[in-house]
Amino acid sequence: MTTPGDREPVRHLFPLRWNDNDQYGHMNNTVYYEAMDTAVNAWMIREAGLEPAGEVIGLCAASRCRFLEAASFPEELEVDIAVERLGRTSLTWDLAILRRGAPDRIGPLALGSFTHVFVDRAARRPVPIPESVRAAVSARLTVATGS
Amino acid sequence: MTTPGDREPVRHLFPLRWNDNDQYGHMNNTVYYEAMDTAVNAWMIREAGLEPAGEVIGLCAASRCRFLEAASFPEELEVDIAVERLGRTSLTWDLAILRRGAPDRIGPLALGSFTHVFVDRAARRPVPIPESVRAAVSARLTVATGS
Amino acid sequence: MTTPGDREPVRHLFPLRWNDNDQYGHMNNTVYYEAMDTAVNAWMIREAGLEPAGEVIGLCAASRCRFLEAASFPEELEVDIAVERLGRTSLTWDLAILRRGAPDRIGPLALGSFTHVFVDRAARRPVPIPESVRAAVSARLTVATGS
Amino acid sequence: MTTPGDREPVRHLFPLRWNDNDQYGHMNNTVYYEAMDTAVNAWMIREAGLEPAGEVIGLCAASRCRFLEAASFPEELEVDIAVERLGRTSLTWDLAILRRGAPDRIGPLALGSFTHVFVDRAARRPVPIPESVRAAVSARLTVATGS
Numbered sequence: 254m255t256t257p258g259d260r261e262p263v264r265h266l267f268p269l270r271w272n273d274n275d276q277y278g279h280m281n282n283t284v285y286y287e288a289m290d291t292a293v294n295a296w297m298i299r300e301a302g303l304e305p306a307g308e309v310i311g312l313c314a315a316s317r318c319r320f321l322e323a324a325s326f327p328e329e330l331e332v333d334i335a336v337e338r339l340g341r342t343s344l345t346w347d348l349a350i351l352r353r354g355a356p357d358r359i360g361p362l363a364l365g366s367f368t369h370v371f372v373d374r375a376a377r378r379p380v381p382i383p384e385s386v387r388a389a390v391s392a393r394l395t396v397a398t399g400s
Numbered sequence: 401m402t403t404p405g406d407r408e409p410v411r412h413l414f415p416l417r418w419n420d421n422d423q424y425g426h427m428n429n430t431v432y433y434e435a436m437d438t439a440v441n442a443w444m445i446r447e448a449g450l451e452p453a454g455e456v457i458g459l460c461a462a463s464r465c466r467f468l469e470a471a472s473f474p475e476e477l478e479v480d481i482a483v484e485r486l487g488r489t490s491l492t493w494d495l496a497i498l499r500r501g502a503p504d505r506i507g508p509l510a511l512g513s514f515t516h517v518f519v520d521r522a523a524r525r526p527v528p529i530p531e532s533v534r535a536a537v538s539a540r541l542t543v544a545t546g547s
Numbered sequence: 548m549t550t551p552g553d554r555e556p557v558r559h560l561f562p563l564r565w566n567d568n569d570q571y572g573h574m575n576n577t578v579y580y581e582a583m584d585t586a587v588n589a590w591m592i593r594e595a596g597l598e599p600a601g602e603v604i605g606l607c608a609a610s611r612c613r614f615l616e617a618a619s620f621p622e623e624l625e626v627d628i629a630v631e632r633l634g635r636t637s638l639t640w641d642l643a644i645l646r647r648g649a650p651d652r653i654g655p656l657a658l659g660s661f662t663h664v665f666v667d668r669a670a671r672r673p674v675p676i677p678e679s680v681r682a683a684v685s686a687r688l689t690v691a692t693g694s
Numbered sequence: 695m696t697t698p699g700d701r702e703p704v705r706h707l708f709p710l711r712w713n714d715n716d717q718y719g720h721m722n723n724t725v726y727y728e729a730m731d732t733a734v735n736a737w738m739i740r741e742a743g744l745e746p747a748g749e750v751i752g753l754c755a756a757s758r759c760r761f762l763e764a765a766s767f768p769e770e771l772e773v774d775i776a777v778e779r780l781g782r783t784s785l786t787w788d789l790a791i792l793r794r795g796a797p798d799r800i801g802p803l804a805l806g807s808f809t810h811v812f813v814d815r816a817a818r819r820p821v822p823i824p825e826s827v828r829a830a831v832s833a834r835l836t837v838a839t840g841s
Contacts (some may be wrong), residue, residue, distance in 0.1 A: 270732040272577055274570040276452055276620075278747065281566045282460035283433040290430060291711040295768040305423055306719065313429035317464030323524075324569075327736040327748075348813065377470075413562065414626065417585040419722045423715040423767075430713055438564040442621040453572065473717075474589040570746055576754035577731060580724040599717055607723035611758030617818075671764075 263334040263394060266293035266353065269326040279323040286316060289348045292332035300393065304383030306352045309383050311369035314343065320367040329353040330362065335395040342379040343370045344390065347397060410481040410541060413500065414440035416473040426470040433463060436495045436514045439479035447531030447540065456530050458516035461490065465512040476500040477509065482542040486534065489526040490517045494544060559586035559629040560647065563620040573617040574653060580610060583642045583661045586626035594687065602678050605663035608637065612659035623647040624656065629689040636673040637664045638684065641691060666690030701836045704775040706733035707794065708765040720764040727757060730789045730808045733773035741834065743826030750824050752810035758807040768790065770794040771803065776836040780828065783820040784811045788838060 267288045275281040287360060290313070297303035297311065312394040330350055337347035371382050390396065414435045419538050422428040437460070444450035444458065471477060477497055484494035497510040539542065561582045570576040584607070591597035591605065618624060624644055631641035644657040665676050684690065715758040716722040725771060731754070738744035738752065749840045771791055778788035812823050831837065 259616050266709065268709065270728050271735045272569050272575045272728055272731065274746075276568040276570060276572045277457060277459070278570045281437070282463060283437060283566055284431050286402045286430040286433055287713055290713065291767075294712045298768055303824050305715075309425060312424070313467055315464070315466045316429060317462070320460055326732075326741055344414070415560065415562065417581050418588045419581055419584060419716050419724055421599075421717040422713050423719045425717045425718060430698045434564050434566055437566065438620075441565045445621055452568075473585075474592055571751060571753070575731070576757060577724050577727040580727055584722070584724060604718060605717070609758070609760045610723060611756070613756045614754055637838055 262349075262357070264294065265332040265334065266329065267291065267332055267350075268329040269324065271326055274326045280328075282318070282320060285318050285320065285350055285363050285365065286367075288330060288332050288350055289302055289316065289318070289346070289365050292334055292348065293346050293367060293369070296334055297386055297389075299390035302383065307318050308374055309371055309372055309380055311371050312342070312377070314368045314370045316365065317370045320363050322360070322362045324350075324352070324362050331355065333358055333361075335397070336390055337366060337397050339362055339382070339387065339396055342381055343368055344382060344386070345369075367389045401424070409504070410443065411498075412442055412479040412481065414479055415476040416471065418458065418473055421473045427475075429465070429467060432465050432467065432497055432510045432512065433514075435464065435477060435479050435497055435547075436465070436493070436512050438496065439481055440493050440514060440516070443481055444533055444536075447535065448536035449530065455521055456518055457521050458491070458518050458529055459524070461515045461517045463512065463514045465510050467510050469507070469508050469509040471497075471499070478502065480505055480508075482544070483537055484513060484544050486529070486537055486543055489528055490515055491529060491537065492516075494542075504524045556651070557590065558645075560588055560623065560629065561585065561625040561644075563618065565620055568620045573619045574622075576612070576614060579612050579614065579644055579657045579659065580661075582624060582626050582644055583610065583612070583640070583659050586642065587640050587661060587663070588618050590628055592682055595683035596653075596666055596677065602668055603665055603674055604668050605638070606671070607661060608664045609662045610660060611632040612657050612694055614657050616654070616656045618644075618646070618656050625649065627652055627655075629691070631660060631683055631691050633676070633681065633684055633690055636675055637662055638676060638680070639663075641689075696821065701834065702800070704737065704835060705792075706736055706773040706775065707770065708732065708773055708791075710765065711772040712767055715767045720766045721742055721769075723759070723761060726759050726791055726804045726806065727808075729771060729773050729791055730757065730759070730787070730806050733775055733789065734808060734810070737775055738830075742830035743824065749815055750821055751815050752785070752812050753818070755809045755811045757806065757808045759803050759804050763801070763803045765791075765793070765803050772821055774794065774799055774802075776838070777831055778807060780830050780831055782822070782835055783822055784809055785823060785827070785831065786810075788836075815819050 333349040335347040338345040345368040349361040480496040482494040485492040492515040496508040552628040627643040631639040643655040774790040776788040779786040786809040789806040790802040
């Protein structure tokens with residue numbers, strides 16, 4: 254188990270798009286989930302060897318978000334990536350949506366959680382988290398609680 | 401307090417779109433939130449006098465979803481609408497995503513929750529839930545627990 | 548060659564979603580393309596034997612749209628489907644976006660065109676339009692000009 | 695009138711999102727239009743004084759795109775921004791979708807055109823292009839043909 258602050262923050266840049274703003278003139282709530290889904294998949298593909306066309310894929314089993322501050326196009330956001338729980342077949346991400354360049358998680362726009370269950374592509378039954386993902390998570394991300 | 405079954409189910413038709421399917425060949429997790437956001441806003445506009453261009457609007461303060469079964473374009477889904485909590489300034493929806501025509505909430509694709517806080521448009525500070533919304537919710541929806 | 552009026556209109560129901568409205572309070576221009584993409588793919592899957600997981604798939608090679616009237620959530624739209632050109636490996640759809648129940652193409656919200664090139668999934672090289680698609684188009688849709 | 699090459703290229707960074715990939719495993723065709731809409735609005739807001747909440751807004755009257763090469767999440771794209779026609783009340787953008795860092799428009803993923811008509815917010819009737827937009831376009835963008 255590690256504690257927050259042991260690692261360099263891991264961030265994913267998420268520039269807003271024109272059509273992310275809904276008729277209330279701010280980023281729609283669903284876009285925060287796009288940001289979370291995008292950030293963790295990009296990180297797994299780039300840093301942890303996930304192959305979206307491969308035999309083991311990660312499906313979303315649950316997610317949640319608290320929306321604290323509004324944002325609006327053309328702002329650029331960042332997703333701060335940490336891990337809430339690294340299990341045997343599932344991984345729960347602990348995510349914060351921040352304005353670009355925010356030094357830490359103080360004053361986040363939103364706080365979210367996103368659980369991936371790893372499954373084999375054909376049968377879609379749970380399988381152990383790929384070793385490359387487990388190793389990269391353990392080495393580079395802040396993990397709140399071990400398995 | 402009412403219990404499930406006291407009311408006719410209230411459903412919102414939600415046909416999938418081609419681009420709702422992500423590269424895993426099923427409806428992306430963010431689309432379930434589009435379905436929930438769409439269902440409750442359509443219901444409030446059509447049945448409860450909500451005016452999106454008016455002085456009081458409903459902003460999403462929190463949401464969550466558990467994903468239980470996959471769906472895929474060109475399926476047509478329905479959102480079953482009930483209320484988890486009717487407060488003074490906020491309303492928490494209790495939602496189920498179902499295949500079109502499913503007779504009840506048995507075997508849902510997903511179960512979600514979505515909290516609207518009502519605010520005045522300019523200052524975006526909480527205000528009481530509009531009377532028309534409160535009255536329509538009380539009259540027509542299943543409410544798990546009163547305020 | 549057939550002329551408009553030879554066939555029953557073929558329509559695809561397209562209800563708007565909350566987040567289709569952009570900050571100008573109307574359906575964003577990109578959503579008209581979602582409507583077109585959705586309508587023709589749903590029709591090909593349901594009526595013409597297209598298998599999105601099969602060996603021959605249709606990729607968009609070009610599209611265009613003229614936007615004539617605004618629409619706004621929670622309106623329900625329809626896409627009127629006809630064919631501009633049925634070639635050997637490509638099919639250009641002639642599409643109109645209408646309000647639900649509009650009796651014909653008078654006063655459309657938008658007029659669009661969308662060209663599918665059929666390719667084999669692996670190499671993504673053009674192949675002849677599947678016979679089931681060609682037959683269904685010829686039998687059921689208004690085709691402006693033959694190949 | 696200026697010719698290509700007279701100006702520094704103007705580019706808008708457009709990172710792909712997980713849900714931009716459709717079930718064919720590549721960026722859906724509608725996302726190219728999101729990229730175009732986003733790029734020109736961001737540029738007008740940041741460089742040309744457009745106020746989306748102001749009295750004069752730009753609505754999309756027509757658009758078109760030719761799709762030449764596929765892209766796939768997590769690639770990062772850029773939109774190269776030029777102007778095809780600067781009229782009295784309308785502006786037609788000449789746009790290319792490129793991979794990030796592509797040195798020029800050789801080998802684009804897509805070539806698009808997008809016409810904004812400027813209108814007053816309330817009546818939505820055409821009005822002259824705001825002076826700040828006209829001046830910024832003339833000063834900084836490649837314009838194929840004058841009005």
